[in-house]
Amino acid sequence: MQIKDFRIDQNLKERTEHRTVILPVACYETTITQNIHGHIPLHWHDEIQFVRIVKGEAVFQINEEKFILRQGEGIFINSGCLHMAEDRNESGCVYICLNVSPHFVVPRELYATHVAPYIQATNLSYLYLDSYQPWGKSILEAMMCIHDCIQRKPLNFEIDVSMHLTCMWKNLIMNCFQLTYDPSEAVKSERMKQMLSWIDIHYAEKITLNDIARAGQLSRSECCRYFKRILNTTPLNYVMDYRLQISLLLLQQDGSNVTEVAYKVGFNSTSYFIERFRKSMNMTPLAYKKSKMDA
Structure with a gap:
């Protein structure tokens, strides 16, 4: 059975339990x-x-x-x-x-x-x-x-x-290669997860670059380098994309409307939400919602 809705917690850790009835x-x-x-x-x-x-x-x-x-x-x-x-x-x-x-x-x-x-x-x-x-x-x-x-x-x-x-x-x-453990690499991985976790918790709020950098215990410039190297984007562009991804889930809920969803995911303007959604999905939020309701 395919998992179509990957549920993740505030640390981006997947919450799906990977096991049969007996085996892990x-x-x-x-x-x-x-x-x-x-x-x-x-x-x-x-x-x-x-x-x-x-x-x-x-x-x-x-x-x-x-x-x-x-x-x-x-x-x-x-x-x-x-x-x-x-x-x-x-x-x-x-x-x-x-x-x-x-x-x-x-x-x-x-x-x-x-x-x-x-x-x-x-x-x-x-x-x-x-x-x-x-x-x-x-x-x-x-x-x-x-x-x-x-x-x-x-x-x-x-x-x-x-x-x-x-x-x-x-x-x-x-058939593996020689293993190494680099504490600095382990710290980098943990800091990246901390920043992504912070965004997951606070995406509906006003977010600044300083906020994200602080979550990873980094300077603004180091924070930007982390996102560029690992995700090939900027921290604030990641936040924008993350908000749009959350909006996909909310738009598929019965009774949801575009304005409510826009504010729930952190936009303070419905028109700006529609503009960014259309640019990302090549359709309006309302068209997306109707397409999922008709599917």
Whole structure:
């Protein structure tokens, strides 16, 4: 079952519980454009994630890096890393997403040695899974086996899922690079999350650059550099885009109207909200609301 509405808390941490009834594992097919936002918004979670593109192509961003993934390719996304995805060239991108608690990939006695160093490494935000490499192909095939197990639920499928996960993790760590932990990089990541968290809480209020910088314990110039490097935008442009994204959710609620939504997301002028919405979505807020009501 695809998650179409990514619910995130004030820290941009995804609130969706990734698990079956028994296992701390979730595996589902995602069509990017079917998400309520039209893309997979920026978020993070404690679970590690494996992705395999089964149709089309997508632009993924993990922390500050962007890259294209095409059909048959895959990626590992580490715990706690900010990431998002957009369909590329209207390809109708579909991917299989496997989210797993890091504590489940090996027995508890092996976690400190065989998992924790990889989860904590600051130079391992992601790892490309090459289907032309035997180890990458093995991981991607195991993903599909897990997906099939969870869909069909044959007898004792939980054991099969656990076995596949352990093999996937062994393949990944045996073909990983030399790990490093840079405290300064860890601090940068945390400060970025603090600023995004502050915006999530205060987006409906008047926001200045000083406010955002203060939330990350940074100067104004450093704050701007963080947003430029990681999100390729300015702090205040991010706030504008964030408000518009929230407005998409509110406009789809029964009984909502454009003026109320404008003020709820922090605009003090309905006409300016309509202007910015039209520029971003190529339609007015009212037209967007009607299109969703008629869908």
